[in-house]
Amino acid sequence: MAKSPESIEKLRTEIAKMPGIGIRTAERLAYYVQSLSNEEARKLIGAIREVKAKAITCSTCFNISETDPCPICASRGRDRSTLCVVERVRDLAAIEASGSYRGLYHVLGGRIAPLERVYPEDLTIDGLLRRAQESEVKEVIIATNPDTEGDSTANFLMDKLAPLDVAVSVLARGVPAGGQIEHAAQSTLAGAISGRRGVSAKDK
Amino acid sequence: MAKSPESIEKLRTEIAKMPGIGIRTAERLAYYVQSLSNEEARKLIGAIREVKAKAITCSTCFNISETDPCPICASRGRDRSTLCVVERVRDLAAIEASGSYRGLYHVLGGRIAPLERVYPEDLTIDGLLRRAQESEVKEVIIATNPDTEGDSTANFLMDKLAPLDVAVSVLARGVPAGGQIEHAAQSTLAGAISGRRGVSAKDK
Numbered sequence: 001m002a003k004s005p006e007s008i009e010k011l012r013t014e015i016a017k018m019p020g021i022g023i024r025t026a027e028r029l030a031y032y033v034q035s036l037s038n039e040e041a042r043k044l045i046g047a048i049r050e051v052k053a054k055a056i057t058c059s060t061c062f063n064i065s066e067t068d069p070c071p072i073c074a075s076r077g078r079d080r081s082t083l084c085v086v087e088r089v090r091d092l093a094a095i096e097a098s099g100s101y102r103g104l105y106h107v108l109g110g111r112i113a114p115l116e117r118v119y120p121e122d123l124t125i126d127g128l129l130r131r132a133q134e135s136e137v138k139e140v141i142i143a144t145n146p147d148t149e150g151d152s153t154a155n156f157l158m159d160k161l162a163p164l165d166v167a168v169s170v171l172a173r174g175v176p177a178g179g180q181i182e183h184a185a186q187s188t189l190a191g192a193i194s195g196r197r198g199v200s201a202k203d204k
Numbered sequence: 205m206a207k208s209p210e211s212i213e214k215l216r217t218e219i220a221k222m223p224g225i226g227i228r229t230a231e232r233l234a235y236y237v238q239s240l241s242n243e244e245a246r247k248l249i250g251a252i253r254e255v256k257a258k259a260i261t262c263s264t265c266f267n268i269s270e271t272d273p274c275p276i277c278a279s280r281g282r283d284r285s286t287l288c289v290v291e292r293v294r295d296l297a298a299i300e301a302s303g304s305y306r307g308l309y310h311v312l313g314g315r316i317a318p319l320e321r322v323y324p325e326d327l328t329i330d331g332l333l334r335r336a337q338e339s340e341v342k343e344v345i346i347a348t349n350p351d352t353e354g355d356s357t358a359n360f361l362m363d364k365l366a367p368l369d370v371a372v373s374v375l376a377r378g379v380p381a382g383g384q385i386e387h388a389a390q391s392t393l394a395g396a397i398s399g400r401r402g403v404s405a406k407d408k
Binding site: 003004005006007008010011013014015018019020021025027028029030031032033034036038041043044045047048049050051052053054055064065066088089090093096097 | 211212218219225229236237247
């Protein structure tokens with residue numbers, strides 16, 4: 001990596017800690033920050049400060065919000081009988097954006113990944129089990145990511161939820177809408193085939 | 205895009221202004237900032253402030269530095285007879301990191317790109333022409349990026365430098381070291397073939 005002024009290198013180091021940001025992108029962004037007008041830099045710093053000051057964690061579902069409970073937990077219009085368990089707030093936001101779910105959420109704060117030293121006790125699983133035992137909760141939808149860690153986290157949760165008086169479901173696996181079968185991963189196609197739906201008159 | 209708390213959305217907007225950062229990456233980074241400890245957030249803000257306070261532009265070569273003139277312009281160990289013209293400070297840093305150049309630099313601040321409304325007068329071309337006329341300068345190496353805008357900027361500079369008493373050169377084009385011919389772009393291969401070097405005994 002090239003030698004840059006010390007202040008640029010320091011900022012690059014901070015930026016490179018961000019998820020998915022390599023050292024080269026970090027350097028590009030550090031030089032971008034240097035190129036900002038004072039007014040623009042103030043806006044950026046202000047926005048960081050504001051997020052830190054205002055965005056808090058909902059003590060019920062662990063969503064990030066500016067209120068506690070968060071607007072979803074506080075809403076009277078939501079179906080309180082269903083909890084959708086997601087790894088991250090971003091997953092919650094994506095499901096909300098789909099407009100296809102009207103229940104409540106529970107944000108785990110990650111997934112079980114022993115190789116990265118993330119264990120069940122690092123996640124909000126206790127809170128989930130407590131909520132799943134509330135009388136109004138009828139179903140828990142496990143919406144962890146469809147990858148190795150997400151699946152093993154889902155399995156762990158299924159074991160923990162099995163003894164409770166609550167229905168447990170997982171998201172459907174299949175080919176993504178708008179995707180192309182030609183480019184789908186083998187595991188995606190395997191899931192789509194094993195989970196195929198009958199549509200012939202005989203099946204209806 | 206999903207609905208996030210207002211402070212997260214604000215920060216996302218600021219981050220999405222950064223070059224090469226899409227709205228999804230910006231959202232991921234905004235949530236990352238939210239997840240930082242107060243201490244970590246302070247470090248990030250401090251690093252931004254420091255870059256803005258300390259990193260300045262060298263009034264000679266337009267390098268970014270914490271001193272003016274920058275360490276390269278101020279160095280007694282550099283070959284002052286050669287100027288290497290680059291688009292951006294990052295390009296300068298990359299050439300420095302290669303350890304293959306001991307002359308001085310001149311940072312244009314971008315490239316001519318009329319479609320993006322970047323015209324010659326937006327770059328530091330006047331400063332370059334002034335420096336190129338200094339008696340100690342014997343050669344100007346044009347090291348703009350090997351793409352359409354970079355090439356037309358190089359052509360523009362060649363025209364401007366032609367009347368001056370200075371040698372002008374451009375970087376060699378060819379297949380990149382460590383690359384694979386199979387994956388090289390057609391234009392890269394075309395440049396490599398037209399610029400081929402004789403190595404037979406006859407050529408030596």
